[in-house]
Amino acid sequence: MARPPALAGRFYAGDAAQLAHDVDAALAQATVVQAPAADTPPKVLVLPHAGHVYSGGMAAQGYALLRPHLQRIRKIVILGPTHRMSVQGVALPGVGSFATPLGSVEVDSLAAHAVADLPFVVSLPQAHAQEHCLEVHLPFIQRLWAGQDMPRVLPLLVGAVSPEDVARLLARIWGGDDTLILISTDLSHFHPYEQARQMDLATCAQVLALGVGLNHQQACGATPLNAALLQARTRGLQVQQLGYCNSGDTAGNTPEGRQRVVGYASFALYEHAAPSAANGLDAQAGAQLVQLARHGLHRATAAEPVPAPEVVALSAPGASFVTLTQAGQLRGCIGSLQAHRALHDDVLANAQAAALQDPRFAPVTAQEAPTLAVEVSVLTAPEPLPFANESHALWQLQPHVHGVIFSCEHQGRAYRSTFLPQVWAQLPDPRKFMAQLKRKAGLPADHWSDAVRLSVYRVQKFTEADHAA
Known part of the structure; x- marks a missing residue:
């Protein structure tokens, strides 16, 4: 089943062309705050969820950070508070996709099944049916990934549940650098402009200090936000504020509108960059390994000899697989999962074994060997x-x-x-x-x-x- 759009024409434009224009304009106008490390995407974004004319520009401040990382981010988990229905626990959407005027966003069924056994998680499509705090974010995701493979999205509604339990859920689906956690929350609600501003600035300072204990007067999404802050403290995340405003600064900028404003802020939280997984082999070393595998293939099959390359620099222990293919079809593949001998010895032995000892195939003949393509894979430690x-x-x-x-x-x-x-x-x-x-x-x-x-x-x-x- 698909959840149809509930807020199109109300919280954002109901016409697809107008919606695309509005979202693209907000992204283009966003001021991009420099990340702690240029190649590191945010792990957590905290973004507002009011109508686009009120908070869309502030939400775009966070989404604009994702542009360099669209190929990397394949999963998005969105957590927001329930506004229209009382929920005990955390509500799964119970549908296969969410629709907006821009098309459908697939729900990440694997992620849903991964957390469904937690005792406070329930499947409750009716809680999602009219909720706005998740839906308003989907057009930003759709426009960012327009023309590319969309990431899978898990929308979750957080009701009456402890931040510690939600933090347990986050820990389970924290994922790697392919996973983005999005916390959907506004700040204070319906105070005069200056009073709201002072309240919100204090709330922002608490978030910047990774201070848990936010209440629902400070942020309607306090529970998922506190859970994210608990994880941030545990994992040593670095937090940046991307911006702050309230509805009195945007579409509510009238004397009447400034009497009852809603606060909006955007934050990005970053993990420390992980050490590079590269094993230090350059293209020249790779070429030597491939030539060595070719040498081993021809020697094992008594084909026309191929000279062995100089491999002194490849004597450290290493694990490899050698793959032989014929016109793109597998012809043999043998390898080592653990480093137990010098890398050059491992490649040579595996090339010979792939030619003669793969039980799925007859041994490679001397006539075949020159026609086979050779591939060497060097493994990191499992x-x-x-x-x-x-x-x-x-x-x-x-x-x-x-x-x-x-x-x-x-x-x-x-x-x-x-x-x-x-x-x-x-x-x-x-x-x-x-x-x-x-x-x-x-x-x-x-x-x-x-x-x-x-x-x-x-x-x-x-x-x-x-x-x-």
Whole structure:
């Protein structure tokens, strides 16, 4: 099911062309505050949710920060307060998509299933049906990603629940740098202009100090905001204020309007930049590894000899996979998941094994060897992936980035398999990716148990085409 737009023509323009124009104009006029690190996207945005004529410009201050990171951000979790219906706990939308005049935004079903087992989480479509605090943000997301693959969005309504419980939920779906957390909240409501301004500036100072304990007179979304601040303190996030105004500064800028204003502020919270996952291999080293793999392939199959390159600089322990393809079709793939010998020895051995010992294929012949394409993948050390349930595990996987190791003890037997990140090109859906990974291990596609363990790794991939270029 799709949730139809409830606020089109009221909180924002009901005409698609006008809505696109309004949102684009707000984004173009936004003043971009310099991030702590140029290549680091915000992890959390705190943005207002009134009608676009009132708070759209302030919301755009946060959304404008995302422009350099649109390819990186693939998941957005939006949390806002309930205004129209009493809710005990946190309400899932219970629908497949949210519609606006600009089209539909897909609900992240994996994320929804990942948190559905928390005792305070309920599925309540009726709470979402007329709620504005989430819907007003969707046109900004749609315009930012216009013409590109949209990120998956999980809209959550926060009712009567403790900030600590909401913080538990956030911890579960915090994700990596592909995940953005959006807290939707306005500040004080319906005070005279100057009084509201003083109240709001004190609230902003408390947010900047990561001070939890905000109440609902300070911010209607105090509960999710307090939860985000709890996570920010735990994780050492850095917070920046992007701007402040109230309705008396925007569409309510009249003597009457300034008697009862609503406050709006935008904040961006940043994680400290993670150390680079690069393993330090440059293009020259990659070319040497590919030539070494070609040398091993030809030596193993008694094909026309290919000289081995000088590989003294590649003697540190390393783990690699060597993949052989024929006209784009797999012809052999063997590798190591853990570094247990010098990288050049590992590549040479795996090239020979891919040619002769892959049980899925007949051994490569001397006539075939020169026609095969050679690819070398150098792996980072695998890292365990903690998860609460299968959906949570799948949600955390980053397509085209993570290689995955699956292992499981079942009926006294050990099962194990892996897919390189390159496999995402054939299996881009995490559910299908995992199903085939389980099949590769020798288990049914729907198998799951408490004995399942997952690890992830990344690769540097080198091909002969790269070397030629």
